[in-house]
Amino acid sequence: MFDYTYQIISISFVVIREMEVCMKYRTAAVAGSFYPATADQIDQELSVFLNAPSESTTQAKALIVPHAGYCYSGAVAGYAYSYLKNIAHNINRVILLGPSHRVALQGCAISSCDFFTTPIGPIPVDKSAYTQLLDEKLVTINDQAHLLEHSLEVQLPFLQRSLQNFVLVPIVVGQCSVQHVSQILEILKVNEPGTLVVVSSDLSHYHPYQEAQLLDNRTIQHILNYEDHLSGQGACGCYAVNGLLSYAKKQHWPIKLLKKANSGDTFGSKKEVVGYASFILY
Known part of the structure; x- marks a missing residue:
């Protein structure tokens, strides 16, 4: 007698395997350079960075964090991510925005990938959010913009170790208006519970130490004042x-500077430094 049960099980395995093959993964591009290459090494570094004190009553709605190599800016970023430890169970979606370093980009770009991976593992992408943004013509699909982009990738291990189960909306932000980014945040209803916005940005680049401090302090004050006219010279x-500042001002989100430094304070020369700062909006 023909074993239909065996046939059904076999077909099911084939279907599952084909579905897995059809899934697209954006693989880690800067593991081993900007941050450690293995999950154990990442955990070892992040255990230090994520051990900063935090205010348990602060319910983060957004973070602004730097994106250099962990040896340079990891402590500044980690100080902000430490604020998630007491609210991690409430966050199930992260809107991640960062600049394009390798592709000349007009507007905002999403990826066709279903997962973004790090040595820790894969993170599922919220495809329904992508559909919303595509329907509104606020983004385009541009895998090249995501392929080697580190500004988003370096945030992923921090998120994986700070949160529990979450989906990701990774967006590379090129040249665009304040209103464009603010509209993305409005469409995605980031003011509703369960969503965290993370904006990835360093401050000034390659100035002498004291000059950089003056420039960065000025940029930090602009951010604290919700002044939405920063240029690339002040923040990459x-x-x-x-766009986040414009949206946050309308929503009456308070903003707080958490930590600041530059590469001359951490691991680099003081002749040409890169500035870093982290903020929480709540």
Whole structure:
């Protein structure tokens, strides 16, 4: 007698395997350079960075964090991510915005991938959010913009170790208006519970130490004042930061500077430094 049960099980395995093959993964591009190459090494570093004190009553709605190599800016970023430890169970979606370093980009770009991976593992992408943004013509699909982009990738291990189960909406932000980014946040209803916005941005680049401190302090004050006209000279993620500040001002989100430093304070020369700062909006 023909074993239909065996046939059904066999077909099911084939279907599942084909579905897995059809899934697209954006693989880690800067593991081993910007941050450690293995999950154990990542955990070892992040255990230090994520051990900063935090205010348990602060319910983060958004973070602004730097994106250099962990040896340079990891402590500044980690200080902000430490604020998630007491609310991790409430966050199930992360809107991640960062600048394009390798592709000349107009507007905002999403990826066709279903998962973004790090040595820790894969993170599922919220495809329904992508559909909303595509329907509104606020983004385009551009895998090249995501392929080697580190500004988003370096945030992923922090998110994986700070949160529990979450889906990701990774967006590379090129040249665009304040209103464009603000509209993305409005369409995605980031003010509703369960969503965290993370904007990835460093501050000034390659100035002498004391000059950089003056420039960065000025940029920090602009951010604290919700001034949405930052330029790339003050913050490399200026377009995303400007859009977030515009949106946050309308929503009456308070903003607080958490930590600041530059590469001369951490691991680099003081002749040409890169500035870093982290903020929480709540």
